[in-house]
Amino acid sequence: MGTQVNPKRWSPSPEVEQQISQDREHFRKCLDYLREHAAGELEGIYGPDSMTWLIYREPVILLGGLRAILLQIAHPAVAHGVSQNSNFRGDLLGRARRTYTAMYQLVFGGLREATGAAKRVHSLHSRVYGSLPAGAGPRGDGHYRANDPALQRWVLATLIDGAIQVFETFVRPLSIEEKRRYYQETLLAAAQFGLLPEQVSPTLETFYEWYDQQLAGDTLRTGDTALELASLLFNSPFTRGQLDELLTAGLLPERWREAYGLAWGPGEQRAWKLLKGTMRRAINLTPPTLRSVTAWHQAQMRLAQARGERPTVMARVLNTIDSYIDVPFSIRPVAVKVPVDDKD
Template sequence: MIVSEADFARCLDEVLSAPAQAGDGVLGPDSVMWRVHREAALFLGAGRALLLQLAHPWVSAGIAEQSKVFADPLGRFHRTFSIVYTMVFGTRDQAAAVARWLYRRHAAVGGVMTETAGPFAAGSRYRANDVEALRWVHATLVETAMMSYGLLCPPLTDAEREQYWREAMRFAGLFGIPRDVLPADWVSFKIYTAAMMESETLTVSTAARDIAQRIFSGEATWVGPPRWFSALTAEMLPERLRLAFDLPDGAREHRSAARARIWLPRLYAALPPRLRTVGPYQEAMARLCGEPCPSFTRLLNRGWIGQPLMPAANAAGVRRPSAQS
């Protein structure tokens, strides 16, 4: 099912009409999502989330044929993080603006499968605004965030995980995903993701394998990720997908991942809060305190989202006009 403009408008209206929490955003500083997504630790899962998304043939086809990921990999990174962080930490108006931009962007992405991959036959059409594809992309973000958070931060309780999932269901409306297609609770969500991991819907196509190889080798991004990051990424994937992506998975990689699991938590715990938390969260906290965004936070934002401030509600796309930068 394709998310029509009317479907998206209904989902967005449901998000914006929900009772406000503390603060001025879709969620607030007392939410579990803020507590989880403020942590820089979530970057550890970026590779996993990307590969799981690429494993859906429609996603990899769209990236291969429509995206500028290879021409501007850093720009794609910044746009992705700018959208997600603005949805989480921005005001309601900011979150709605980037959600509308993302819907329009997805509505323009579609084409014909050039190869058969799993249940998707060569010659069949794909659309980025398909509900099932959007639901999977949302699921990769949610599950990977929780997994990455648990690598370096104290694990959440069962009750906190349930609250996080309720908040993630609200977050899904910004992607145009209707609430009634989402699992009812965290346990049901984990059952859904486990089933997807084993289903033929996730089939690593030639396009997906090529994109992954170019990114992880450094060919597309000028410099490849360190061995420990690649090793952790491989470790966080199901075996069948790890093999399908042809990721290095030998004794050297296992030792590298094991060492990283020891030294990363120690290093992370020693970092000051302004380095442990992402720039958009710090910007949001300054906003809620009625203070201007600090210079250091603006600098952090340039690293995380490619600009000094989250996109303004009236900005075109996901970049703030230069006069406001």
């Protein structure tokens, strides 16, 4: 996430400084948890057999980005944090690229790269704090900080649910066992955010019980700040047009579709059904290897080389291109090891 200096941001009080210090100490415990439960140094946090790799290898998951942001900024503290501290208005594309790069490093990077990305995100968030209108904070205290566990839990929840919904909408249904496996893996994602397992729901079922309560409750609301940010989202040079609004409206819960004023009449519903069916057929006609994101190929190449195997042609080509230009949805180029048989 990109941040910018906000001249209106108040200097932290001793209490807030103490909270930030406590956040750092707590995050060290989260890193210890990650290292203890990670798949391996080369495999990273989740590893190639995880549901997380299966889901996030699909580039279509990115289509849930606007949905996730709208739900996130429905929390007033998140909306004000983005508005007051982020270069959201001036560099929307750059912010998105940095966010997605960090996401793929967290998911597909080796353990060192993934924990490094988690540290950078946490460090950026430690500088994101500010004041709110009276009564708008998560505890009604008029203040917020990005590493507040309540805010981190909500942001993570939108990503967990969004990944499941987008995958099932455009790729295929997930069995309840697959969803449960995926949710258990998100306990590692929670640690990357700065949340230990005891700070989040322990099971898929309890997660959705809590999440649905949040969506239906009165903590979330679309105030002026959220509506302003939503307008910016749908009017940038990269998201202007009916397609992005249709995709987002189709993926949002009804209450939040209406709250953000997204059209959903008979015409939009017919267009959504057609779009959803067409995309799903196209995706399923494309072999997974050909449609997987570059970061997944780079992770597979890293593991293949460690096993002394020859990486796939697709992985080598994408990795080579990424060495010269910044390929979308990549992490960082894998250093190529020359097999003994190929040496002179």
